[in-house]
Amino acid sequence: MSSQRGNVSRTRAQRHQNAQVFRNDKYDSSAQRKKINAKLHEGLCQHCKEVLEWRVKFNKYKPLTRPKKCVKCLQKTVKDSYHVVCKPCACELDLCAKCGKKEEIVIPIQMSPEKPEKEPSATDTRRNNARGGSQEGSELNSSDLEGEEEELDPLVKQVEGLKMQRTGN
């Protein structure tokens, strides 16, 4: 049995890790979920964009099964959930597609048929493996000093063992 001090390596995982944010695709990796998550909320004012992003994040976003009627052109041209104005109208009239008000649009509607490639966010969340996961980094220096003690330890034990043998006799 080792009586080494200051080198307690924890093998169990940290109990409470807040490293992961809420993810709505944790248990739902369907194509539809991914499609909704990747949705670009264009043609919306700041408030409506936030509302829809919130809906997406917390699984409150229900995709439209069929186009809705646009309040401007009165055609069934609204293809996005919760929108009341179709994209051509919102673009033309400079309105928020959800609340129908003349607000500042966060992401302008791209009327070109091909969707612009959305660059993946460069938030690099790689773990810092350089430290080898050791939490006792500050004790590494002191363990060097203890290493000298450790060298003596087996000898001491041997001597003690001999004593025990002698007293045993």
Ligand SMILES: [Zn+2]
């Ligand atoms: Zn319209």
Ligand SMILES: [Zn+2]
């Ligand atoms: Zn709005």
